Amino acid sequence: MSELGSLGMECRENPGGFHLLEDECLVEVLDPKTLEPAAPGEEGELVVTNLGRVGSPLVRYRTGDRVRVAAQACPCGRPWRRLEGGVLGRTDDLIFIRGNNVYPSMIEAVVRRFPEIQEFQIEVDDSPGRTELILHIEALDDGVRDRLERDVQTAFHFRPMIRIAAPGSLPRSEMKSRRLVRKLS
Ligand SMILES: [Zn+2]
Numbered sequence: 001m002s003e004l005g006s007l008g009m010e011c012r013e014n015p016g017g018f019h020l021l022e023d024e025c026l027v028e029v030l031d032p033k034t035l036e037p038a039a040p041g042e043e044g045e046l047v048v049t050n051l052g053r054v055g056s057p058l059v060r061y062r063t064g065d066r067v068r069v070a071a072q073a074c075p076c077g078r079p080w081r082r083l084e085g086g087v088l089g090r091t092d093d094l095i096f097i098r099g100n101n102v103y104p105s106m107i108e109a110v111v112r113r114f115p116e117i118q119e120f121q122i123e124v125d126d127s128p129g130r131t132e133l134i135l136h137i138e139a140l141d142d143g144v145r146d147r148l149e150r151d152v153q154t155a156f157h158f159r160p161m162i163r164i165a166a167p168g169s170l171p172r173s174e175m176k177s178r179r180l181v182r183k184l185s
Pocket residue numbers: 011013014019074075076077078082
């Protein structure tokens with residue numbers, strides 16, 4: 001949040017979340033797909049316009065952070081809205097597929113059960129009307145495909161497409177985000 005400046009504070013009376021400093025910024029919580037306001041108590045993307053930073057103005061800056069504004073007033077009496085649980089995660093990491101919300105880390109946990117898989121990449125195809133998840137794996141043993149498919153289906157109730165990639169062909173990175181690719185068509 002270095003771009004935005006101070007954004008919030010936790011109050012002593014009600015820890016585990018933070019009040020937005022609404023005299024420093026205008027805050028919106030929007031559905032990241034429709035950009036309609038989320039109702040109080042609903043999750044959405046934190047969108048901020050800062051007011052106090054003369055040299056670094058930002059207007060309706062999409063933070064990519066998932067937050068939820070508390071529906072009830074805080075017992076501390078401050079009028080500022082309060083984000084329950086602080087930042088809950090990133091909006092762009094969430095994969096919505098067959099009625100499930102799945103994070104890449106949850107899929108990675110299943111893939112890591114198979115030591116035969118050297119590297120992998122998660123591709124999400126968000127074509128209208130149908131989201132597909134394609135798992136590209138580098139594996140020396142082709143037989144891992146069926147077992148991985150079964151384990152993913154057991155864990156998340158959808159069947160992934162699994163494609164075997166040539167050894168060394170998938171990008172190597174310390175950054176987990178490189179393992180998620182989104183295709184919009
Ligand atoms: Zn409070």
